[in-house]
Structures are given as structure tokens and as C-alpha cells.
Amino acid sequence: xxxxxxxxxxxxxxxxxxxxxxxxxxxxxxxxxxxxxxxxxxxxxxxxxxxxxxxxxxxxxxxxxxxxxxxxxxxxxxxxxxxxxxxxxxxxxxxxxxxxxxxxxxxxxxxxxxxxxxxxxxxxxxxxxxxxxxxxxxxxxxxxxxxxxxxxxxxxxxxxxxxxxxxxxxxxxxxxxxxxxxxxxxxxxxxxxxxxxxxxxxxxxxxxxxxxxxxxxxxxxxxxxxxxxxxxxxxxxxxxxxxxxxxxxxxxxxxxxxxxxxxxxxxxxxxxxxxxxxxxxxxxxxxxxxxxxxxxxxxxxxxxxxxxxxxxxxxxxxxxxxxxxxxxxxxxxxxxxxxxxxxxxxxxxxxxxxxxxxxxxxxxxxxxxxxxxxxxxxxxxxxxxxxxxxxxxxxxxxxxxxxxxxxxxxxxxxxxxxxxxxxxxxxxxxxxxxxxxxxxxxxxxxxxxxx
Amino acid sequence: xxxxxxxxxxxxxxxxxxxxxxxxxxxxxxxxxxxxxxxxxxxxxxxxxxxxxxxxxxxxxxxxxxxxxxxxxxxxxxxxxxxxxxxxxxxxxxxxxxxxxxxxxxxxxxxxxxxxxxxxxxxxxxxxxxxxxxxxxxxxxxxxxxxxxxxxxxxxxxxxxxxxxxxxxxxxxxxxxxxxxxxxxxxxxxxxxxxxxxxxxxxxxxxxxxxxxxxxxxxxxxxxxxxxxxxxxxxxxxxxxxxxxxxxxxxxxxxxxxxxxxxxxxxxxxxxxxxxxxxxxxxxxxxxxxxxxxxxxxxxxxxxxxxxxxxxxxxxxxxxxxxxxxxxxxxxxxxxxxxxxxxxxxxxxxxxxxxxxxxxxxxxxxxxxxxxxxxxxxxxxxxxxxxxxxxxxxxxxxxxxxxxxxxxxxxxxxxxxxxxxxxxxxxxxxxxxxxxxxxxxxxxxxxxxxx
Numbered sequence: 001x002x003x004x005x006x007x008x009x010x011x012x013x014x015x016x017x018x019x020x021x022x023x024x025x026x027x028x029x030x031x032x033x034x035x036x037x038x039x040x041x042x043x044x045x046x047x048x049x050x051x052x053x054x055x056x057x058x059x060x061x062x063x064x065x066x067x068x069x070x071x072x073x074x075x076x077x078x079x080x081x082x083x084x085x086x087x088x089x090x091x092x093x094x095x096x097x098x099x100x101x102x103x104x105x106x107x108x109x110x111x112x113x114x115x116x117x118x119x120x121x122x123x124x125x126x127x128x129x130x131x132x133x134x135x136x137x138x139x140x141x142x143x144x145x146x147x148x149x150x151x152x153x154x155x156x157x158x159x160x161x162x163x164x165x166x167x168x169x170x171x172x173x174x175x176x177x178x179x180x181x182x183x184x185x186x187x188x189x190x191x192x193x194x195x196x197x198x199x200x201x202x203x204x205x206x207x208x209x210x211x212x213x214x215x216x217x218x219x220x221x222x223x224x225x226x227x228x229x230x231x232x233x234x235x236x237x238x239x240x241x242x243x244x245x246x247x248x249x250x251x252x253x254x255x256x257x258x259x260x261x262x263x264x265x266x267x268x269x270x271x272x273x274x275x276x277x278x279x280x281x282x283x284x285x286x287x288x289x290x291x292x293x294x295x296x297x298x299x300x301x302x303x304x305x306x307x308x309x310x311x312x313x314x315x316x317x318x319x320x321x322x323x324x325x326x327x328x329x330x331x332x333x334x335x336x337x338x339x340x341x342x343x344x345x346x347x348x349x350x351x352x353x354x355x356x357x358x359x360x361x362x363x364x365x366x367x368x369x370x371x372x373x374x375x376x377x378x379x380x381x382x383x384x385x386x387x388x389x390x391x392x393x394x395x396x397x398x399x400x401x402x403x404x405x406x407x408x409x410x411x412x413x414x415x416x417x418x419x420x421x422x423x424x425x426x427x428x429x430x431x432x433x434x435x436x437x438x439x440x441x442x443x444x445x446x447x448x449x450x451x
Numbered sequence: 452x453x454x455x456x457x458x459x460x461x462x463x464x465x466x467x468x469x470x471x472x473x474x475x476x477x478x479x480x481x482x483x484x485x486x487x488x489x490x491x492x493x494x495x496x497x498x499x500x501x502x503x504x505x506x507x508x509x510x511x512x513x514x515x516x517x518x519x520x521x522x523x524x525x526x527x528x529x530x531x532x533x534x535x536x537x538x539x540x541x542x543x544x545x546x547x548x549x550x551x552x553x554x555x556x557x558x559x560x561x562x563x564x565x566x567x568x569x570x571x572x573x574x575x576x577x578x579x580x581x582x583x584x585x586x587x588x589x590x591x592x593x594x595x596x597x598x599x600x601x602x603x604x605x606x607x608x609x610x611x612x613x614x615x616x617x618x619x620x621x622x623x624x625x626x627x628x629x630x631x632x633x634x635x636x637x638x639x640x641x642x643x644x645x646x647x648x649x650x651x652x653x654x655x656x657x658x659x660x661x662x663x664x665x666x667x668x669x670x671x672x673x674x675x676x677x678x679x680x681x682x683x684x685x686x687x688x689x690x691x692x693x694x695x696x697x698x699x700x701x702x703x704x705x706x707x708x709x710x711x712x713x714x715x716x717x718x719x720x721x722x723x724x725x726x727x728x729x730x731x732x733x734x735x736x737x738x739x740x741x742x743x744x745x746x747x748x749x750x751x752x753x754x755x756x757x758x759x760x761x762x763x764x765x766x767x768x769x770x771x772x773x774x775x776x777x778x779x780x781x782x783x784x785x786x787x788x789x790x791x792x793x794x795x796x797x798x799x800x801x802x803x804x805x806x807x808x809x810x811x812x813x814x815x816x817x818x819x820x821x822x823x824x825x826x827x828x829x830x831x832x833x834x835x836x837x838x839x840x841x842x843x844x845x846x847x848x849x850x851x852x853x854x855x856x857x858x859x860x861x862x863x864x865x866x867x868x869x870x871x872x873x874x875x876x877x878x879x880x881x882x883x884x885x886x887x888x889x890x891x892x893x894x895x896x897x898x899x900x901x902x
Contacts, residue, residue, distance in 0.1 A: 240793075247765075247792045259762055307869065311710055314698075317784050321775035328769045335765065336790050340870025341698045342691075347868075395856035397865060402853060405846035414848060417798075417864025417877055418758065419791025426868055 001167065003032045004212040005177065005199030008039020008047055010273035011119050014078035017126050020214070023276050024127070024172065029209060032166060033134075034177045034199040035123055037115025038071055048072075048115040049192075056097065056111045065093055072118050081125045089118060102186075109179065109189045116176035116195065124174035133171030142166060142173075144180035144198070146188050153188045155180070155201050155260075163205035175202065196257035200268075204260035210267045213253060218278040220245075220270055223297045227433050228440045235279060236287035237295065242268075244386040244422040245296045258283075293393035294443040296386045299436050301429045303335070303380040304350045305412075308365055309343035309373040319369065320344060326364050330357050335382070336415045336424065343373075347413065347426060350378055380412060381432040383425045385439065391420040400425070403442035407434045452618065454483045455663040456628065456650030459490020459498055461724035462570050465529035468577055471665070474727050475578070475623065480660060483617060484585075485628045485650040486574055488566025489522055499523075499566040500643075507548065507562045516544055523569050532576045540569060553637075560630065560640045567627035567646065575625035584622030593617060593624075595631035595649070597639050604639045606631070606652050606711075614656035626653065647708035651719075655711035661718045664704060669729040671696075671721055674748045678884050679891045686730060687738035688746065693719075695837040695873040696747045709734075744844035745894040747837045750887050752880045754786070754831040755801045756863075759816055760794035760824040770820065771795060777815050781808050786833070787866045787875065794824075798864065798877060801829055831863060832883040834876045836890065842871040851876070854893035858885045 006020050024030045037048040048071055055064035069090055076086050096110045120136055127134035143162030147154050166173070177195025181187055190197045196213065203211035219233040220242075237245075239262045246255035253270065261268055271280035306327075313319050320337065323344065327334055336347040358376050365374040390396055397416060400423060404411055413426030427435055457471050475481045488499040499522055506515035520540055527537050547561045571587055578585035594613030598605050617624065628646025632638055641648045647664065654662035670684040671693075688696075690713045697706035704721065712719055722731035757778075764770050771788065774795065778785055787798040809827050816825040841847055848867060851874065855862055864877030878886055 243762075244792050256763060256766070262762065305868075311694075311713065312707060314784065314786065315707070317782065318775075318779045320785065320788070321772055321779055324769075324772035324775065328772055331768065333765065333768050334771065336868075337771070337788050338866055338868035339787050340866075340873050340875075341695050343869045345869035394859060394861050395852075397862055398849065398852035398856040401846075401849035405849040408845060410845050411848050411867065413868025414865045415789055415791075415868070416862065417756075417787075417789035417866070418794045418796035422791050424791075 001031050001206055001208050002027065002029045002210055002212055003034065003199050003203035003206065003208045004030045004214065005034040005195060006036065006214045006273060007195065007216070008036040008049075009216040010214050011035050011038050011123065012041045012045075013038065014075050016273065017075065017079060017123060019273055019276075020123070021127060021130060021132070023214065023273065024132070026276070030212070031169065031172050032202050032206065032208070033123070033172060033174045034195060034202060035116065035119045035174060036177055036195040037119050038075070048119075049112055052111050052115055053108070055093075056108055061097055065090070065097070068093060068114075072122060075122055079122075079126050079129070081122060081129060085118070085122060085125060106186060106188070110187050112189055113176070113179040113187055116178045120174045120176035127172060127174065134174055135171060137173040137175045139176065139180045139198075140185075142175065144201070146180040146182050148182045148184065148186070153190055156183070160205050163202065164207075166202065167206045191254070191256065193254040193257075196254035197260075200257040200260040203266045203268075204264040207264060208266055210269050211261050212269050212271055214271050214273045214276075216272060216274060217270075218272045218275055218280065220281040220296075222295065222444055223436060223440045224299065227299075227436045231440065232444055234281050234296065237281060237283045238287055238388055238421075239283060239285060240421045241295050241386050241388060242283045244384060244419065245298050247298070247300070247382075247384060247422075253283075287388070289389065292387070292443065293389040293396050294385050294387040294439075295389070297383070297436055297439050297443070298386065299381055299383045299432050301379075301381040301432060302350045303382055303426065304348050304353055305377045305380060305426075306346040306348060306361065306365075307343065307373070307375055307377065308345070308369075308371045309340075310369070310371040311342055313342045313344065313371075314339075322369055323365065326361055326369070330361060332357075336413070336426075338413050338415060345413070347380070347382070379429045380426050381429045383427060383432065383435055383439070385423045385425075385443070386421055388421055390423065397423065399442055400439060403438045404435050407431065407438045409435055452482050452657055452659050453478065453480045453661055453663055454485065454650050454654035454657065454659045455481045455665065456485040456646060457487065457665045457724060458646065458667070459487045459500075460667040461665050462486050462489050462574065463492045463496075464489065465526050467724065468526065468530060468574060470724055470727075471574070472578060472581060472583070474665065474724065475583070477727070481663070482620065482623050483653050483657065483659070484574070484623060484625045485646060485653060486567065486570045486625060487628055487646040488570050489526070499570075500563055503562050503566055504559070506544075507559055512548060516541070516548070519544065519565075523573060526573055530573075530577050530580070532573060532580060536569070536573060536576060557637060557639070561638050563640055564627070564630040564638055567629045571625045571627035578623060578625065585625055586622060588624040588626045590627065590631045590649075591636075593626065595652070597631040597633050599633045599635065599637075604641055607634070611656050614653065615658075617653065618657045642705070642707065644705040644708075647705035648711075651708040651711040654717045655715040658715060659717055661720055662712050663720050663722055665722050665724045665727075667723060667725060668721075669723045669726055670732040671747075673746065673895055674887060674891045675750065678750075678887045682891065683895055685732050685747065688732060688734045689738055689839055689872075690734060690736060691872045692746050692837050692839060693734045695835060695870065696749050698749070698751070698833075698835060698873075704734075738839070740840065743838065743894065744840040744847050745836050745838040745890075746840070748834070748887055748890050748894070749837065750832055750834040750883050752830075752832040752883060753801045754833055754877065755799050755804055756828045756831060756877075757797040757799060757812065757816075758794065758824070758826055758828065759796070759820075759822045760791075761820070761822040762793055764793045764795065764822075765790075773820055774816065777812055777820070781812060783808075787864070787877075789864050789866060796864070798831070798833070830880045831877050832880045834878060834883065834886055834890070836874045836876075836894070837872055839872055841874060848874065850893055851890060854889045855886050858882065858889045860886055 124136035177198035409431035575587035628649035860882035
């Protein structure tokens with residue numbers, strides 16, 4: 001049995017529905033189908049989920065609602081699906097928008113989930129109309145039971161037993177991604193991109209042969225194609241490599257989604273709905289070795305550094321812990337903490353910060369921790385080299401730093417020593433592209449960068 | 452006014468006493484003289500402080516006591532000092548060894564401090580016998596007032612007012628280093644090497660023109676002369692450079708001792724008692740710039756790594772803080788925490804660890820923190836490149852890593868990004884020497900390493 005998840009572009013319109021149907025027909029093992037809400041049909045288009053969020057917040061809800069209804073209406077009309085689906089939708093959306101008994105976040109989740117739900121309802125109806133033994137399955141009915149606040153939305157551990165019964169279904173089930181229900185019956189959504197998580201959970205629960213993730217690229221690239229022209233593609237990746245790549249900019253697969261399949265060692269295959277014959281990229285625990293130490297290069301901007309110095313800091317038991325506690329109390333996750341003898345820096349994603357938070361943190365660090373210097377710097381990028389072969393590769397740091405130094409850029413931070421599969425460089429945002437390009441040429445091309 | 456501190460080798464025997472006297476006579480500004488206990492006279496010799504510690508713990512205290520007494524007796528005899536000093540000593544030592552009213556640590560401090568006290572008493576008597584206006588000054592009488600347990604032994608902030616009155620003395624004061632008294636009148640010692648701290652405190656209190664630290668080398672070397680043959684010497688260093696160098700192996704100057712003079716910006720001069728004409732090494736806030744980005748290379752062994760991994764660690768607010776808390780509860784200071792996405796390593800000095808502690812930590816990390824993997828690795832060395840010029844030097848990491856890679860050694864950890872004046876490499880202990888040698892040749896020699 002395969003679990004096959006189709007993303008937003010795969011479900012964007014009637015002709016995409018037809019492609020997905022063909023893909024399902026190609027292999028009888030494709031029995032658990034997870035779908036996203038319809039995504040963009042063209043680059044300037046809006047995703048249905050974005051329309052729903054805007055509808056929720058807009059004063060003119062009526063106008064926005066109609067845009068959502070129109071998207072589904074055109075699919076229903078083009079595929080000649082039963083009118084009753086179109087009759088249900090406006091009232092359903094209206095009800096969700098007018099629920100008075102829910103907290104704001106709960107109601108928003110309910111509104112957002114409509115995109116996936118109707119995507120799945122329509123697609124199940126379409127498969128039926130084409131003679132396939134398909135049914136819509138509500139997450140509640142299959143037992144996709146989620147944790148309740150205040151914990152982050154996750155599958156309840158005990159839900160796996162119920163979900164595992166999906167192994168025994170006959171026919172095809174079409175399941176909306178992105179949402180489930182708490183024990184109290186409240187609808188909650190995963191993070192954005194959460195349909196990947198639904199698919200991964202189901203694949204783990206039924207111990208699927210593989211978890212297919214259909215998107216709109218043939219395979220995963222070794223570097224961002226917006227920076228490197230026609231980068232090489234990856235046939236195979238390990239879970240660890242995928243996880244590290246997803247850290248900074250590799251948005252092909254939601255990083256949290258890897259956990260359930262990783263735990264059960266279910267292989268993941270990234271494939272292209274628009275070119276299903278392409279082999280795609282396979283992610284599993286092991287891969288054939290290549291001669292290359294580096295598997296991929298990824299980069300992400302939007303990082304800040306909190307710099308703190310205090311004389312004899314390294315003789316003060318608990319200083320680092322107290323500093324992290326101050327950040328934790330501001331609900332700030334951190335990425336790295338390079339440290340000198342009398343100073344420590346904390347690398348933080350800038351979106352966690354604002355001027356008030358920064359001021360509070362600096363005041364506390366100076367006053368409560370007795371630091372002599374404390375300030376924030378912004379505008380950094382993290383560039384990550386990823387590869388299972390790296391830990392055995394003497395001289396890799398030398399090649400990477402030499403390639404960076406040839407660009408004339410300064411390295412603000414190097415983090416090596418914990419992960420066996422990654423090496424992180426902190427650089428100024430403006431240097432990011434030329435460094436990624438230089439590293440690509442160093443590790444993936446026989447032609448050296450000429451910049 | 453200078454504060455001049457003379458270390459153990461400078462006070463090792465009668466002929467060294469004579470050298471120190473000559474040095475004091477060379478400059479009338481040398482008015483506050485801080486002395487260590489007599490150190491080694493030759494490489495197989497024992498330091499008086501070590502003899503005192505052994506006496507304290509030995510079953511045959513009588514025999515060991517005599518060794519201490521003999522050391523002082525030979526100085527008294529050779530310099531024809533008054534016999535009353537020799538009459539005082541045995542009873543004083545005996546009294547200290549038989550105090551019943553003290554805690555073990557308090558009594559040990561009292562015993563250890565005898566070395567400095569008699570070194571200073573004898574030297575003051577010698578200067579007097581040579582017609583110099585010198586007096587012995589007990590730390591209690593000048594107001595060297597220390598903090599009480601449970602805090603680590605440090606000068607009380609309010610002691611500076613009393614100590615600053617030493618500016619107005621006439622003549623020369625000879626002050627024993629290493630110890631002071633709490634408000635309750637209890638004698639306590641600083642850490643080993645603490646005579647440097649006494650000198651630094653006095654220099655800061657009297658706002659000395661300079662703090663001279665007399666030892667047995669002409670100047671500070673850029674690298675360990677036991678590893679690199681005839682390394683270059685340093686005429687000037689900044690406080691920050693000295694501090695970072697002292698972190699790993701540069702034992703020329705006690706790192707905690709730098710704090711008082713650093714705060715008051717008193718220049719420190721390291722000089723050689725056996726060659727006082729040599730210019731020595733000057734440590735201050737600024738130095739003339741050189742063309743070299745690297746000022747010194749230092750290395751120290753005896754480091755361990757605690758490796759911890761947990762899937763999706765970086766999405767878990769507080770994980771790093773909780774890990775550091777576990778270590779803190781075991782009273783373990785840490786050095787660095789390189790981190791990947793799902794893993795974090797903590798670099799710790801191995802002397803903090805033992806098998807039981809390690810087991811407790813691993814159990815807690817696995818059970819309380821829910822980590823999937825946790826283990827210790829031992830036998831690492833830290834190699835540190837230090838230099839004020841490093842932060843402006845593009846390509847420095849590339850040169851360093853290339854030099855290391857040419858030795859064939861693997862880099863286990865790189866820590867760059869917080870300190871502006873240092874770059875730390877974690878390597879296997881067995882690779883330490885060849886890497887220091889390679890880095891020396893890269894940054895200090897025009898001849899490349901041939902290994």
C-alpha cells in the first residue's frame with residue numbers, strides 16, 4: 001500500500017484533478033490519497049487557503065467568500081460533478097465564518113480547513129464519477145485525533161492504533177490533509193504545509209511501502225535553482241540529509257512531516273504530478289554512496305545575532321543557561337550559540353524579535369546577568385552544507401572556507417562539530433547568493449567559480 | 452608607582468633573592484613588591500607550596516615539615532638573615548598543622564599560605580639587611596579582605612578603598628601573594644597561581660603606572676616552545692588576546708589575575724628575573740598593529756564532548772537550556788555548544804567528569820529530556836588562534852583549515868562567531884602537536900610546514 005499525497009498545485013484545477021486520477025490509476029497500491037487545498041494555477045494566482053484566511057479577516061467577507069466558492073465551482077462544472085457539492089459549500093463556509101462559540105484561533109482553523117475538505121470531497125466525487133471505488137474520508141472518522149492546547153498541535157500517540165486499521169480498506173480513500181480533531185471534537189490544523197504531515201502520519205500508521213509526495217518539481221535540487229542555474233538533481237537522500245536541507249530554504253517537504261515516516265523507516269518519494277514518469281527523489285535511511293562528500297547546499301536569510309560579553313564569563317557556572325532562560329521566557333527559540341571565552345552569541349531567526357523584545361532582553365542581560373556588553377545584529381544568512389559523506393571527509397572545511405574566501409565575503413560564524421551531516425556558515429545576507437554559487441561550483445561542478 | 456610581582460622561580464633561593472633585590476633597586480617606582488613562595492631551583496626540585504600540601508596530607512608530617520624548614524633555612528643562612536625567623540617557623544608550621552577548630556579546606560589554606568608568608572618575611576628582612584627601607588606587610592594589615600563561602604574566594608568590592616591607601620606609603624612594602632582574610636578573620640587563598648591575583652588587585656587599587664610580573668621567560672611566545680622550535684616572541688598584546696591565550700595552555704599569567712588591571716586599564720609587563728634587561732611583553736588595551744592577523748596559537752588537551760540528538764530538537768523551546776541545567780546541577784562548567792538541527796554537543800573539560808557523573812547525565816538526558824541519543828567522547832584538544840586582527844581578515848578560516856587539512860588531521864569542531872579575537876578548533880589529542888606546528892608555520896613563518 002502507498003500513501004500518496006498531492007499538493008496544492010496538483011489540485012489547483014480540473015485538469016490537474018485529471019492528472020492526479022491518471023497517476024492513481026497507474027499503480028493499484030495507491031489507495032490512501034491525501035490532498036491539499038487547491039493551490040496556484042499560475043504564478044499570480046491565489047491559493048484557496050490564502051483566500052480563506054483573507055475572508056476570515058476581511059470586512060467584506062461576502063466578496064472574498066465568493067472567490068473561494070468560484071474556485072470550487074469551476075472544478076465542479078468542468079468535471080461535471082454533482083451539483084449538491086456546490087449547494088453545500090456556501091452555507092458551510094457561512095456557518096464556519098459565523099461560529100460564536102469558538103476562540104479566534106479555533107474558528108480560523110475551522111475556516112482554513114474548508115479548502116482541504118472540499119478538495120477531498122470533490123476529488124472523491126470525481127474518482128467515483130470515473131468509475132473508481134473511491135470515497136471521501138473525514139479525519140474524524142478515520143481517527144486522526146490531535147493533542148489539545150496548550151501543547152502544539154500534534155497527533156495523539158494513541159491515535160496510531162485506530163489509524164492502522166486503514167490497512168484493511170478496500171478501494172481508495174481520499175483524505176483531506178492539514179487538519180484533524182481533538183478528543184473534545186474540536187477541529188485543529190497543523191502548521192502551514194501540514195498536508196505533508198497528514199500523509200506522513202498515515203504512511204507510518206499503515207506501514208506503507210512508500211509515502212509519495214507529489215509536487216511540481218521532478219526532483220530535489222542540490223541547490224536553489226533561483227541562485228544556481230540548472231543545478232544538479234538528487235535521486236537519493238537520507239532522512240538526516242533531508243532534515244538538514246529543510247532547515248534553511250529547502251521548502252520541498254515540510255520538516256516536521258519527516259518525523260512519522262522516519263520513525264517507521266518508511267521511504268519517501270518526491271514526485272512531479274506534471275511529469276510522473278520522472279524517477280523523483282527517494283528519501284530513506286540509507287542511500288548508495290557517491291564520490292561526493294556534499295549532498296546539498298541550502299541557505300536562508302532572516303537571522304539575527306544577540307552578542308553578550310562579560311569578563312570571566314567562562315568561569316561563571318550557569319551563565320549560558322541563564323541567558324537561554326531569558327530568551328525562553330520571551331518564547332524565543334534559538335539556532336546556534338557560538339561562544340568565545342568571555343562572550344557568547346545566540347543566533348536567532350529574526351521573526352522572533354521586535355524592538356520591544358530586544359530592549360527587554362538587553363536590559364535583563366545587562367542587569368540580571370551582569371554582562372558588560374549586549375547588543376543585537378540583524379541581516380544575517382545561514383548557509384548549510386549537507387551530506388552524509390562529510391564526516392569522513394578530511395579537508396572539507398578547508399575547501400568550503402577557501403571557496404567562500406575567494407568571493408571576498410567574510411565568514412561571520414562557523415558551526416561545525418555536532419551534526420555529522422552538516423556544516424553551517426553565518427554570513428551577511430548580501431553575500432548569500434555569491435557564496436551559494438561559489439560552494440556549488442566547488443562541490444558540484446568541475447568548473448571553478450570565476451567570481 | 453609600580454607593583455612588581457615575583458614568581459616562584461624568582462624567589463627559589465638566596466641567589467634569586469639577590470637578583471630580585473637588584474631589580475628593585477633599578478627603579479625607585481618599584482615600591483609594592485608581591486612575592487610567591489619559593490619555587491623550583493632546578494627541574495626535578497619541589498615547590499614549597501607542593502611540599503606544604505604534601506605535609507598536610509602525609510602521615511609522616513615531621514619528615515615533610517623538615518623539608519619546608521630546610522628550604523627557608525638555607526636562604527636565611529646564605530643571606531645571613533636574623534635567626535629569629537628560623538626560630539619562629541617550626542612552631543608556626545606546627546600550629547597550622549594542628550589547628551582543630553577549622554574546616555579541612557580552611558586549615559589547608561592556612562598551611563599553604565605559609566610559603567608566601569615566609570617568602571615575604573625573609574625577603575623584607577633581606578632588603579632591610581641591605582639597607583633598603585623595606586617592610587613586611589601582612590595582607591590583613593593592608594586590608595586585603597576576601598569574600599566568605601559559599602562564593603568563590605575573591606576580593607570584597609569594598610576592600611579597594613582601604614587598599615588604595617597604599618599609594619601613600621614611603622619606602623618599600625613586601626607583601627605575600629596568594630592569600631587574604633575574610634571579614635571574620637579567616638585566612639583564605641586564591642586559586643593556585645594566585646600571587647598573580649594579589650599583584651593585580653594591588654596594582655588596580657593604587658592605580659599603578661604598571662603591573663610588572665617577573666617570571667623566568669624573556670617574553671610571551673606566540674606558540675608553545677615545547678611544540679614549536681624557537682617560536683617568535685610577543686612584544687605587545689591586548690588584554691583580550693592575553694585572556695584568550697591563557698584559556699588553553701598559556702600558563703604565563705593567571706587568567707583571573709587579568710581582571711583587576713583590565714578594569715582599571717593598568718598595563719601589565721611580563722619580564723624575566725634572570726634577564727631583566729629584556730623588554731618583556733607588554734599587555735594593555737591597545738597595541739600597535741602588525742601585518743599579522745594572528746597574534747598567538749595555543750592548545751590544551753583534556754576536553755570531552757557530550758553529544759545529544761533528538762528529532763525535531765530545534766523546534767523544542769527550552770531544550771538547550773534544560774540540557775545546560777542538567778550540567779549545572781552536576782556543577783559542570785562548559786566551554787562550547789556547537790549545534791546542528793537535531794543535535795547539540797557540549798564541550799567540557801574532562802576533569803569535571805567521572806564515570807558516575809557521566810552515567811547520571813546520560814540517564815537524565817535520555818529520560819527527562821527525551822533525547823534519542825546521548826553519549827560522551829573523550830580525548831579532545833582545543834586549538835585556539837588568537838589575534839585582534841582576525842575579525843578584519845577575510846580568508847583567515849580558509850588559511851587555517853587548509854593548514855590543518857595538510858596535516859591529514861580531521862577537524863572535530865570549529866567555533867567561530869562570537870569572540871572577535873579567537874577561532875577555536877576541536878581536534879583529537881593525538882593530532883594536537885602537528886596542527887599547532889602547521890598553524891605556526893602558516894601564520895608565523897614564511898617556510899611552509901613540510902609534514
